[in-house]
Amino acid sequence: xxxxATRRLxxxxxxxxxxxxxxxxxxxxxxGDPMAQVPLTVPDEVKQKMREALGVGQPPLVQYWKWLVQVxxxxxxxxxxxxxxxxxxxxxxxxxSWQTRSPVMDIIIQRIPQTLWVVxxxxxxxxxxxLPVGIYSAYRQYSVFDQAGTFVTMIGFSIPPFFTGPLxxxxxxxxxxxxxxxxxxxxxxxxxxxxxxxLMQMVLPVMVLALQITAQLSRxxxxxxxxNLKQDYVRTARAKGLSEAVVxxxxxxxxxxxxxxxxxxxxxxxxxxGAIITENVFKVNGIGQLLLTWLFxxxxxxxxxxxxIFAVLIVLFNLIADILYGVLDPRIRYD
Amino acid sequence: xTNSAPSxxxxxxxxxxxxxxxxxxxDVWDQxxxxxxxxxxxxFLIFITLVVLIGPYLWTVDPQKLDIRxxxxxxxxxxxxxxxxxxxxxxxxxSDQLGxxxxxQMIAGGRASMAVGWAAMIxxxxxxxxxxxxxxxxRRIDGLLMRTTDLFLALPILPLLxxxxxxFRQPLRNLAGPEGGMFILIVxxxxxxxxxxxxxxxxxxxxxxxEREFVLAARSIGSQxxxxxxxxxxxxxxxxxxxxxxxxxxTAIITESALSFLGVGFPSDFPTWGKMLADAxxxxxxxxxxVLLPGFAISLTVLSVNYIGDGLRDALDPRVRGR
Numbered sequence: 001x002x003x004x005a006t007r008r009l010x011x012x013x014x015x016x017x018x019x020x021x022x023x024x025x026x027x028x029x030x031x032g033d034p035m036a037q038v039p040l041t042v043p044d045e046v047k048q049k050m051r052e053a054l055g056v057g058q059p060p061l062v063q064y065w066k067w068l069v070q071v072x073x074x075x076x077x078x079x080x081x082x083x084x085x086x087x088x089x090x091x092x093x094x095x096x097s098w099q100t101r102s103p104v105m106d107i108i109i110q111r112i113p114q115t116l117w118v119v120x121x122x123x124x125x126x127x128x129x130x131l132p133v134g135i136y137s138a139y140r141q142y143s144v145f146d147q148a149g150t151f152v153t154m155i156g157f158s159i160p161p162f163f164t165g166p167l168x169x170x171x172x173x174x175x176x177x178x179x180x181x182x183x184x185x186x187x188x189x190x191x192x193x194x195x196x197x198x199l200m201q202m203v204l205p206v207m208v209l210a211l212q213i214t215a216q217l218s219r220x221x222x223x224x225x226x227x228n229l230k231q232d233y234v235r236t237a238r239a240k241g242l243s244e245a246v247v248x249x250x251x252x253x254x255x256x257x258x259x260x261x262x263x264x265x266x267x268x269x270x271x272x273x274g275a276i277i278t279e280n281v282f283k284v285n286g287i288g289q290l291l292l293t294w295l296f297x298x299x300x301x302x303x304x305x306x307x308x309i310f311a312v313l314i315v316l317f318n319l320i321a322d323i324l325y326g327v328l329d330p331r332i333r334y335d
Numbered sequence: 336x337t338n339s340a341p342s343x344x345x346x347x348x349x350x351x352x353x354x355x356x357x358x359x360x361x362d363v364w365d366q367x368x369x370x371x372x373x374x375x376x377x378x379f380l381i382f383i384t385l386v387v388l389i390g391p392y393l394w395t396v397d398p399q400k401l402d403i404r405x406x407x408x409x410x411x412x413x414x415x416x417x418x419x420x421x422x423x424x425x426x427x428x429x430s431d432q433l434g435x436x437x438x439x440q441m442i443a444g445g446r447a448s449m450a451v452g453w454a455a456m457i458x459x460x461x462x463x464x465x466x467x468x469x470x471x472x473x474r475r476i477d478g479l480l481m482r483t484t485d486l487f488l489a490l491p492i493l494p495l496l497x498x499x500x501x502x503f504r505q506p507l508r509n510l511a512g513p514e515g516g517m518f519i520l521i522v523x524x525x526x527x528x529x530x531x532x533x534x535x536x537x538x539x540x541x542x543x544x545x546e547r548e549f550v551l552a553a554r555s556i557g558s559q560x561x562x563x564x565x566x567x568x569x570x571x572x573x574x575x576x577x578x579x580x581x582x583x584x585x586t587a588i589i590t591e592s593a594l595s596f597l598g599v600g601f602p603s604d605f606p607t608w609g610k611m612l613a614d615a616x617x618x619x620x621x622x623x624x625x626v627l628l629p630g631f632a633i634s635l636t637v638l639s640v641n642y643i644g645d646g647l648r649d650a651l652d653p654r655v656r657g658r
Contacts, residue, residue: 019490155638160589162596163633166612169619280597295497307491307498314489315489
């Protein structure tokens with residue numbers, strides 16, 4: 001197991017390097033010019049100097065190498081300094097956003113809490129709803145509950161978040177006036193009253209996201225439960241005289257959870273990736289919204305770094321899901 | 336001696352088949368018909384396809400024509416509960432803030448969404464099937480192709496979509512006009528980022544079918560690889576391809592609308608469902624129908640396509656069929 005994990009971990013390094021190179025070359029093809037916003041009265045020589053100051057004048061491969069050094073060598077040093085108060089990164093060039101002229105990583109760190117709050121809570125809520133729903137509708141297949149559950153799942157699959165978002169805003173914040181339609185990021189939780197405000201503003205975006213995630217998870221849970229309920233060991237367990245609760249909740253559920261847990265692990269990168277559309281609808285200034293702003297502002301270092309972080313998370317959690325599978329299911333041997 | 340023949344058991348009494356033999360297509364259709372959701376989905380998909388195909392000839396209003404005098408009209412059914420509403424038979428579904436006819440925009444937007452959906456789905460199926468078949472059939476390139484597939488699966492899709500659209504919008508516009516360029520771009524990008532599941536499923540099936548006797552028989556009579564793939568392998572992997580086609584159509588429509596919603600889709604004067612929805616969100620309180628109409632159009636289309644996929648999966652699976 002350990003050798004498998006190590007092998008996969010080592011193998012993921014070239015993968016990530018290749019992905020970063022593809023993203024970088026894609027961005028190199030971009031027609032945008034970082035000097036597009038500079039007034040036309042600025043002479044061309046000055047603009048050229050400014051470009052060089054941003055590091056744009058050099059050949060692409062040199063730029064790519066510098067970016068690699070900054071992300072893999074200097075940023076970890078900054079992190080180390082910040083944690084232990086040392087000064088390894090003193091005077092070294094970090095990845096700078098063209099738009100704000102501040103380090104990209106600092107901005108990302110500022111935005112992550114909002115995304116984690118909204119998308120993370122939605123993920124947890126979705127898991128808490130999806131698992132019982134999936135279990136029960138598999139246990140009572142073709143019952144009214146199962147039919148209704150399947151229908152709601154289908155709807156959750158089919159209605160895009162850019163429609164459910166406005167719809168929920170109209171119903172709950174315009175007509176009923178229960179929840180605010182805009183997520184106020186400056187809100188600080190200090191006591192119970194402000195915590196309640198925070199909860200209220202989270203309800204709508206969490207609802208939109210949770211509907212989608214619940215739909216996928218409960219469908220998956222139902223399918224694996226159905227597969228397992230037909231197995232011979234279930235009949236054996238019943239024949240031994242075990243109670244129905246033990247058969248379903250212990251024997252079948254434990255076996256069905258194996259693929260579901262890996263699916264949940266595979267979905268975690270999307271928590272950090274933020275929900276671009278949902279964050280946009282509810283004006284949550286999280287990671288997804290940040291990516292959109294940077295894209296429209298042609299901020300190549302920002303876009304590059306952020307997309308690369310997403311790719312790292314996806315590769316990492318793919319690996320974790322594979323390893324989890326091996327840990328949870330003794331029938332699977334990787335050697 | 337009363338050694339008469341023992342009376343035949345019940346099952347052997349039949350003199351001939353009880354029902355005429357049915358073809359496979361007929362069996363599939365019979366099973367498909369049992370799935371009510373799938374049947375509704377098929378009906379709705381045919382309906383919406385007809386509307387966007389024939390609609391422009393029946394309702395000949397130009398969707399981009401500005402008619403500022405009759406702007407902000409409500410749909411005709413608003414008159415049922417609100418007799419003071421600004422309605423008129425010349426604009427059955429009302430008009431937007433610039434007086435453009437909503438019905439004509441819905442039809443034109445549906446055309447764009449369906450065209451993008453179908454084109455992207457077909458392109459992604461072609462890529463996915465080609466890579467899946469090649470990887471399954473030729474052992475030499477299997478590793479390379481499947482690592483490529485894994486690589487594509489590791490890419491963050493929506494960020495990359497946004498990235499590619501914002502980056503390549505201008506050059507393609509110059510090449511094929513604002514609408515044509517955008518169409519090519521969106522279709523290509525959706526296809527490039529969505530072929531991987533198809534490739535994996537097809538490869539798995541091809542790997543299994545390749546070892547069967549009929550492929551060996553075909554090879555032993557001297558069939559070329561191309562012929563074996565076309566005549567023997569492709570027909571046998573058709574069912575998973577059709578199921579992923581339905582799911583692909585649904586994702587393609589949603590992705591196109593999402594891009595339009597975020598403002599990186601088609602040019603601003605070209606109506607699509609996603610853009611109508613995005614434009615109407617700011618005036619949602621006064622004119623809810625402008626959000627609801629395109630929203631329901633997208634959702635119902637995608638819902639029906641998903642149901643068709645569900646029904647197809649059951650109908651094409653011989654283990655489920657006939658029960």
